């Protein structure tokens with residue numbers, strides 16, 4: 001297979017000059033007196049946070065950040081950029097993990113943060129229509145009094161925006177239950193790369209009128225247009241939620257356990273999350289848990305969190321208690337021990353351990369993150385193979401890679417493989433990891449990106465998961481929408 005890091009050429013693009021800034025000002029003026037941030041920022045202001053990603057891995061070079069408040073303003077900015085051939089990087093909450101929202105050269109950053117109004121919510125159908133810049137958590141809070149929840153949930157919910165979620169086709173903790181955004185998004189409003197507003201903000205559950213264009217923008221990572229509005233189906237809040245935390249003697253038990261849990265819990269199972277021993281111990285070191293005493297957790301190679309969401313607390317608890325009892329009293333138990341949350345506080349602390357891992361990884365050093373899909377049976381083999389590789393190269397230990405760990409959404413076949421460089425990113429570490437990891441994923445017919453997207457990190461690794469024919473048709477689609485290649489250039493398409 002081919003592997004080379006190609007530096008994309010941006011010679012077709014112009015850098016923003018004073019005249020351009022004056023024009024952007026005329027589009028964006030007047031600044032709302034309610035807004036705490038100016039609608040345009042340049043290096044004279046503090047634009048550093050827009051030029052670095054959440055991990056501190058990707059450093060951008062944008063010299064201007066625009067914050068439109070309306071779709072019309074986005075359209076006018078894009079129209080002007082198309083005329084002047086100025087590159088645009090749409091940016092949401094900047095929590096993306098593949099360097100997709102960072103300007104590679106001098107493209108402007110178009111931040112959606114000031115477009116944060118809920119347009120409508122129908123408590124009968126559960127259909128929510130909102131600006132793309134709404135923070136995921138604020139949308140959850142908006143619909144909670146109407147007994148609805150967002151169909152997706154992720155650790156970054158306090159910062160990520162619904163437009164960013166859609167553009168990365170974010171998965172997260174509820175996908176097992178409510179499916180992907182390709183199913184729950186009913187319509188989108190998008191500003192296309194020539195400035196045209198594509199209004200497909202449908203609130204219909206069923207609409208079979210030809211090509212479903214919105215699907216191209218779900219997971220499009222801002223390369224085909226800027227999502228400005230979203231119509232999404234939100235499910236009713238479950239009447240009862242519970243979780244259990246299970247300690248397993250070894251990884252081989254995860255698959256049979258998954259089968260038993262699915263069979264016994266049936267329709268109420270809403271999450272099945274995996275945490276390996278290294279990740280669990282790291283969580284404890286950073287103050288998460290402990291969910292089990294050291295004795296109980298001792299001798300366990302990995303852990304599983306199971307969540308149920310149902311309609312009747314007594315019924316669900318009975319099912320969970322029966323499950324735990326049968327697991328613990330089996331002739332050859334698959335688990336060492338398990339706890340059932342007894343209160344909302346315990347329920348939250350079980351989830352806090354799983355959700356807090358990404359933040360803990362960040363505190364340990366600089367993470368190389370590989371969010372991959374592989375067959376369930378291979379989860380731990382992939383993690384072990386990477387650790388062995390780093391040991392064999394003399395790159396394992398506090399001087400280089402200090403930890404290799406796996407956790408993730410087992411129920412969706414999605415492994416978050418995290419490799420921590422204690423003292424920072426170094427080219428020789430990356431060279432030892434890539435393309436090695438992409439090759440072992442491809443050998444298992446997995447995907448190099450289960451949910452974080454491609455961005456700039458995996459652009460040159462796309463062919464490990466997509467055929468030449470698929471990539472060729474992606475290029476053709478990009479050409480149709482964005483012939484000038486101004487929309488998030490250098491991302492996704494190799």
Ligand code: FAD
Pocket residue numbers: 054089090091092093094095096097099100101102112132153154155156159160161162163164165166167168169170171172173221222223225226227228358359451452455488491
């Ligand atoms: P950004 O990071 O700002 O942008 C991401 C990409 O989308 C970029 O390419 C950008 O150009 C584009 N984009 C953003 N907004 C728009 C728009 N309005 N129109 C067009 N393009 C746009 N991801 C998961 O899938 N599942 C998880 O469980 C998960 N957990 C996470 C936990 C933590 C702690 C963190 C930090 C991240 C996690 N992520 C997860 C990754 C990330 O949060 C998601 O990818 C999220 O959906 C990105 O949203 P954002 O608003 O921050 O987008």
